[in-house]
Amino acid sequence: MPIRLTNSLTKTREDFVPLDPANVRMYVCGPTVYDFAHIGNARPAIVFDVLFRLLRHEFGEGHVTYVRNITDVDDKINARAAEIAAQTGVAVEQARSDLTATTERQYIEDVTALGCLPPSVSPRATQHIGEMIGLIEKLVANGHAYAAPSSNGEGAHVLFDVQSDDDYGKLSRRSLDEMMAGARVEVAPYKKGAMDFVLWKPSDAGTPGWDSPWGRGRPGWHIECSAMAGKYLGDTFDIHGGGIDLQFPHHENEIAQSECAHHKPYVKTWLHNGFLQVEGEKMSKSLGNFFTIRELLADWPGEVLRFNMLRTHYRQPIDFTFAGLRESWKMLERWYAVTEPLANPSPDAAFFDALRDDLNTPAAIAALHQASPDALAGGLGFLGFSNVQMKIAAKAEVDTVAIADAIAARNAARKAKDFAESDRIRDEWLAKGIVFKDTPQGTTWEVKK
Ligand code: AMP
Ligand code: ZN
Numbered sequence: 001m002p003i004r005l006t007n008s009l010t011k012t013r014e015d016f017v018p019l020d021p022a023n024v025r026m027y028v029c030g031p032t033v034y035d036f037a038h039i040g041n042a043r044p045a046i047v048f049d050v051l052f053r054l055l056r057h058e059f060g061e062g063h064v065t066y067v068r069n070i071t072d073v074d075d076k077i078n079a080r081a082a083e084i085a086a087q088t089g090v091a092v093e094q095a096r097s098d099l100t101a102t103t104e105r106q107y108i109e110d111v112t113a114l115g116c117l118p119p120s121v122s123p124r125a126t127q128h129i130g131e132m133i134g135l136i137e138k139l140v141a142n143g144h145a146y147a148a149p150s151s152n153g154e155g156a157h158v159l160f161d162v163q164s165d166d167d168y169g170k171l172s173r174r175s176l177d178e179m180m181a182g183a184r185v186e187v188a189p190y191k192k193g194a195m196d197f198v199l200w201k202p203s204d205a206g207t208p209g210w211d212s213p214w215g216r217g218r219p220g221w222h223i224e225c226s227a228m229a230g231k232y233l234g235d236t237f238d239i240h241g242g243g244i245d246l247q248f249p250h251h252e253n254e255i256a257q258s259e260c261a262h263h264k265p266y267v268k269t270w271l272h273n274g275f276l277q278v279e280g281e282k283m284s285k286s287l288g289n290f291f292t293i294r295e296l297l298a299d300w301p302g303e304v305l306r307f308n309m310l311r312t313h314y315r316q317p318i319d320f321t322f323a324g325l326r327e328s329w330k331m332l333e334r335w336y337a338v339t340e341p342l343a344n345p346s347p348d349a350a351f352f353d354a355l356r357d358d359l360n361t362p363a364a365i366a367a368l369h370q371a372s373p374d375a376l377a378g379g380l381g382f383l384g385f386s387n388v389q390m391k392i393a394a395k396a397e398v399d400t401v402a403i404a405d406a407i408a409a410r411n412a413a414r415k416a417k418d419f420a421e422s423d424r425i426r427d428e429w430l431a432k433g434i435v436f437k438d439t440p441q442g443t444t445w446e447v448k449k
Contacts, residue, residue, distance in 0.1 A: 003058060003356045005239075006315060008247060008270040009171055013358055016269065018238050024055050024064045025237035027229040027267075029246055030122070032071040033103035034080045036292035037110055039305070039320060040243070040276040040283055046306055047273045047314040047359070048241045049116040050383060054355050057382070061440055067232045068119040069225060070107075072100040072126050073218055078207060096208065100126075105405075110293040112404040113302035115384035118442055123228045125219070129210045131227040132219045135261055136199045136212075144260040145199055147214050148190035155202030155215030157188075162195040165256050171270060172248035197253050199223050222253035226266075230258060240267040247272055274317040283320075291320075297401075303385050304329045310361040310383065335368070336387045339377040346378040347371075388446050403434060407443045410436070 003016040018024040028048045031037055037045075048066070055064045081096035088095070108118075125132075136158055139145035144164045147156040162168050162176065169175055180194050187194045198220035203209030209216040219227075229237065235258070242251065251270065258266040278289040296305055308328035312318040348371055354363035361383075368379045380387075406425055413421040426436050433448045 001353055001356050003054065004358055005269055005271060006358050007268075008272050009267070011173075014269070016238075018059065019236065019268065021059055022063050024059050024239075025233040026052065026055070026064070026066045026239040026241065027225070027233055027237065028066070028068045028119075028240070029225060029242040029250070030068040030070050031103075031107050032074050032076060033100045033107065034074065034077040035103065036294050037107050038283065039278075039291045039293055039296060042111070042114055042293050042305065043276050043309060043314075043318065044241060044243055044273050045111045045116050046114055046309045048271075049111075050310065050355070050361060051239075051241070051271075051359055052117060052119070053382065053384065054359065057352075058356075065121070065233065066119040067121045067123065067229065069228050070100075070104050070122055070124045071221065071224060072104070072124050073208060073224075074221065082206075092206065093208075105408075106294065108408070109401045109404045110297065112407075113297050113401065114293065115302060115306045115386075117384070121232050123232065125224040125228070126208075128224070128228050128231065129219065131231050132223045133200075133210075133212050135223060135227050135230070135257065136219075138261045139199065139257065142260070144256075146192065148192075150190070150202055154204075155217050156200075157190050157198060157202065158200035158214055159191055159196040160199055160253065160256060160260075161192060162197070162256070163193050165260055167259065168195075168256050169252065171252045171255055174248070197222065197249065199257070222250055223257060225250070226254050226257040226261075229254075229266075230262075235262040235264045235266070237267060239269045239271060241271040241273070244272040244274055271314075273314045274312075276318045276320050278320045279322075280319055300325055300329070301390050303332060303387075303390055306384065307332055311365060313362055314359055332385070332390065335376060335380065336390055339373045339380070340387065346374055347382050348375040348378075351375065351379045351382075386444065386446070403429070403445055407436065407445065411443065 004013050005016050006013045026048070028044060031041060052064065052066045077096060077100060081092055081099050084090065084099060085092040085095040090098070136145060139160065140147065140158065143161075145158055145160050147158045149156045169179065176195060200212060200214055200217050200219055202215055202217045207218070209218050229240070240251065255266050277283065278291065281287055281289055283290050293305070304325060308320070308325050309318065311328065348367070350367040351364050351371065354360045354367050357363065364379065364383070368376050371379060406429055410422045410425040413419070413425065429436060429445070430448070434445050435448050437444050437446065
């Protein structure tokens with residue numbers, strides 16, 4: 001049975017046939033790093049991690065490239081860094097680079113605790129400004145973008161000319177007329193068309209900027225993903241994922257930029273996860289129902305948060321409730337009582353067929369209810385569960401975040417060929433009863449038996 005996926009571009013469920021089975025390519029929009037990620041942000045991380053695992057199972061571990069970017073240039077980052085600088089007296093540039101580095105590290109720790117494998121590549125936007133400028137230059141040269149000098153003569157905005165793209169709107173299925181009617185925003189004077197969007201904008205002295213043909217400035221958000229996806233996955237690739245909120249305008253604009261620059265289809269299959277609500281309401285700080293992954297991890301094992309997420313199909317909205325979390329914890333504990341999920345993964349056919357059917361994790365979990373203990377153990381292992389965190393939660397002694405940090409430090413040491421240091425880190429944790437295990441998927445850990 002082939003994998004079938006519901007493609008947001010065609011609005012149909014299709015057999016998934018990779019462009020190149022030797023290199024199946026997937027891009028997922030990653031976090032903007034200015035604050036702890038919330039439990040809604042955990043959803044695409046977990047959903048596309050399961051898809052990554054399934055693709056590796058079907059096409060082979062070395063035949064899947066998964067890119068998830070880090071957005072480390074953004075006006076929310078600048079605003080937060082300015083606040084920190086004002087509070088602490090640290091220079092704003094320093095505050096900004098500390099903020100993005102720290103938040104990126106926290107994000108990796110959080111999604112590691114949720115059982116997500118590291119993507120193949122996690123590119124940072126600030127390290128790809130050259131590629132973004134190159135793409136914008138192409139769009140200006142072929143008439144799909146225009147520069148609008150600013151009134152004070154310092155630098156220019158570069159805008160994508162939406163009128164120049166006959167296909168604009170094909171993902172969200174909106175016509176330009178509908179979009180304009182719906183747009184309540186005041187149109188900036190430098191725009192030719194109301195829907196034109198920013199590719200590049202000028203930066204003043206206090207704002208991060210890079211030299212460009214349009215003066216010192218910084219990229220718009222959408223161009224980041226087009227440039228980084230193109231660099232690591234090519235002009236056309238298999239799968240692009242993200243939350244449903246990104247479909248318009250972010251993903252629509254990615255398509256416009258990449259297709260007008262390269263005259264080739266950008267992405268074959270678009271996948272969007274549904275939104276997460278909390279106890280039936282939109283999550284927001286003002287409603288007091290806003291939860292970061294980090295604060296939930298203080299009370300709930302990462303495995304419980306992960307399992308709870310996978311009990312709902314990725315395309316459905318999810319209602320995150322504490323009653324649901326308790327139920328998920330009980331279900332996992334009952335399963336762990338009858339099995340050891342670290343056993344050789346050998347899930348049965350019903351389990352895989354459910355996953356192949358548009359990544360139907362609730363059906364896969366239902367299949368586990370019917371499965372033999374071995375197949376149950378295999379299925380749990382395949383979905384990224386190991387029982388380790390549950391044992392840890394029971395003991396409540398070991399700091400999973402500190403372990404994730406140690407694994408990252410050990411990987412860095414190994415990369416630098418500093419094996420004395422990598423062995424020291426391993427031995428230090430072994431002495432505390434934590435065994436690091438190097439597997440083709442990366443380093444995992446377990447409690448010494
Ligand atoms: P952001 O940092 O806001 O760009 O979000 C990062 C990722 O999390 C994107 O794929 C969003 O679509 C996704 N996301 C944000 N909020 C939620 C939510 N409440 N439910 C599900 N996904 C979300
Ligand atoms: Zn993106």
